[in-house]
Amino acid sequence: MGKSASEIAELVASGRRSAVEFAEEALDAIERSNGILNAFLSVNRDLTLEAAGRIDAMVAAGEKVGRLAGVPVALKDNMCQIGFDTTCASKILNGWSPPYSATVVQKMIAEGAVTVGKTNLDEFAMGSSTENSAFGPTRNPIDLERVPGGSSGGSAAAVAASIVPLALGSDTGGSIRQPASLTGVVGVKPTYGVVSRYGLVAFASSLDQIGPFSRTVGDSALALEVISGWDNMDSTSYDGAKFSLVSQQGVPMDGVRIGIVKEFMDGCDEEVLAAVRAAAEQLSKAGAKVDEVSIPETKLGLSAYYIIAPAEASSNLARFDGVRFGLRVEGSDIAETNVKTRTAGFGDEVKRRIMLGTYALSSGYYDAYYGKAQQVKTMIKRGFERAYRDFDALISPVSPTTAFRFGERASNPLAMYLSDVCTIPSNLAGHPAMSVPFSADSSGLPIGIQVLAPALGEELMFRIAFSIERSSGGGGFGSLDPALEEVMTGGR
Numbered sequence: 272m273g274k275s276a277s278e279i280a281e282l283v284a285s286g287r288r289s290a291v292e293f294a295e296e297a298l299d300a301i302e303r304s305n306g307i308l309n310a311f312l313s314v315n316r317d318l319t320l321e322a323a324g325r326i327d328a329m330v331a332a333g334e335k336v337g338r339l340a341g342v343p344v345a346l347k348d349n350m351c352q353i354g355f356d357t358t359c360a361s362k363i364l365n366g367w368s369p370p371y372s373a374t375v376v377q378k379m380i381a382e383g384a385v386t387v388g389k390t391n392l393d394e395f396a397m398g399s400s401t402e403n404s405a406f407g408p409t410r411n412p413i414d415l416e417r418v419p420g421g422s423s424g425g426s427a428a429a430v431a432a433s434i435v436p437l438a439l440g441s442d443t444g445g446s447i448r449q450p451a452s453l454t455g456v457v458g459v460k461p462t463y464g465v466v467s468r469y470g471l472v473a474f475a476s477s478l479d480q481i482g483p484f485s486r487t488v489g490d491s492a493l494a495l496e497v498i499s500g501w502d503n504m505d506s507t508s509y510d511g512a513k514f515s516l517v518s519q520q521g522v523p524m525d526g527v528r529i530g531i532v533k534e535f536m537d538g539c540d541e542e543v544l545a546a547v548r549a550a551a552e553q554l555s556k557a558g559a560k561v562d563e564v565s566i567p568e569t570k571l572g573l574s575a576y577y578i579i580a581p582a583e584a585s586s587n588l589a590r591f592d593g594v595r596f597g598l599r600v601e602g603s604d605i606a607e608t609n610v611k612t613r614t615a616g617f618g619d620e621v622k623r624r625i626m627l628g629t630y631a632l633s634s635g636y637y638d639a640y641y642g643k644a645q646q647v648k649t650m651i652k653r654g655f656e657r658a659y660r661d662f663d664a665l666i667s668p669v670s671p672t673t674a675f676r677f678g679e680r681a682s683n684p685l686a687m688y689l690s691d692v693c694t695i696p697s698n699l700a701g702h703p704a705m706s707v708p709f710s711a712d713s714s715g716l717p718i719g720i721q722v723l724a725p726a727l728g729e730e731l732m733f734r735i736a737f738s739i740e741r742s743s744g745g746g747g748f749g750s751l752d753p754a755l756e757e758v759m760t761g762g763r
């Protein structure tokens with residue numbers, strides 16, 4: 272297994288290893304694996320090596336390098352960085368290169384991180400398997416016949432395959448946590464507003480949050496400390512979040528009240544349920560008080576989400592009209608150009624969401640659908656608030672099943688949407704939640720445990736995550752698919 276981000280930063284900062292070496296290792300791993308995994312959509316070798324060289328020069332000059340010095344980082348391809356194309360895995364953005372970098376990218380670079388490439392996703396982050404990418408699906412490094420989850424499947428796979436120690440994804444309804452669970456890595460969705468969305472291509476703006484993937488809880492803690500904080504470029508950014516997350520490792524669990532969310536256990540595979548129960552037992556042994564809790568409102572999460580998210584998407588995606596960005600298919604007038612561009616540029620799922628959202632927002636239906644969904648969103652928030660009177664944090668499955676096979680849910684949108692029943696309610700409430708690898712099923716496929724906390728409860732969430740990691744033995748789950756292992760090691 273590859274080195275962690277904190278190990279790399281220490282080696283580079285102390286001059287024992289160079290940032291260029293680590294960058295080259297990551298770029299080579301991308302080159303070797305991408306034919307099989309398709310985790311990356313683009314790299315910019317020159318820019319990456321140049322950035323790494325700058326870090327090494329700073330070290331040589333005795334200058335202070337940041338907490339992520341020389342750490343290779345991958346970015347989901349819906350985040351902007353100057354010098355890299357941003358496609359959102361859509362044909363409509365083909366060839367578009369952003370004139371600015373996202374705040375998260377600037378923050379990571381300021382701490383010495385070296386970005387190595389843009390990762391694959393479901394088109395515009397709509398999906399749960401990465402099968403909706405216009406550039407082909409990403410494979411699960413643990414079993415190449417299976418999906419890595421989605422929509423941040425490329426970032427999850429890049430970390431699971433040890434190509435990079437750290438990657439960023441975005442989570443609107445589960446797109447960080449579900450792929451993290453399916454590939455056996457850590458994935459975090461922070462409290463809404465804690466991480467700036469400036470430079471993240473918007474899907475559903477009231478739900479979108481950027482967060483880290485890593486193989487250790489400690490690395491995600493470090494990354495979130497780096498990327499969180501107020502940003503005047505994002506009007507929904509929260510002023511005041513100052514977390515101490517890395518320091519939560521080893522803090523005792525004594526007296527922490529943890530609820531297992533009953534509704535999230537319904538309909539899950541037996542092996543997933545067994546993993547959650549085993550994790551609960553370990554938390555009890557560590558001193559926590561674990562009990563079951565019911566939040567019936569969460570049952571309505573999926574229905575409300577599939578009104579709110581498409582509604583916001585239909586509005587956000589109106590900007591891709593063949594005039595300002597990427598693809599343009601000429602018509603006889605502007606209206607026809609618009610239709611032709613969007614017909615050719617968007618994939619089926621994106622079109623489905625635009626139609627759903629436009630319908631839900633249309634005159635006469637607005638109150639019945641969008642208004643109602645907003646009320647449900649408030650109810651879900653209240654349901655969580657009630658639970659948090661008796662519990663400090665919650666745990667649950669992340670995904671009802673382990674990684675599924677390609678094609679298994681691709682032709683049935685509803686089956687695909689059900690992948691996110693356990694993750695969507697946190698987005699609607701705006702609360703933080705994360706996936707921590709805990710065990711594997713009988714086929715060796717990873718199972719993650721979801722840890723949920725009230726708004727701004729990241730410190731406690733990480734304390735529990737560290738405890739789960741420790742009780743699981745740490746180090747991720749599921750061994751790499753032998754065919755991938757072979758190309759990664761070059762037969763060595």
Ligand code: GLN
Binds near residue numbers: 398399422
């Ligand atoms: N799978 C969900 C969807 O398709 C969530 C996606 C996400 O979190 N970006 O909308």
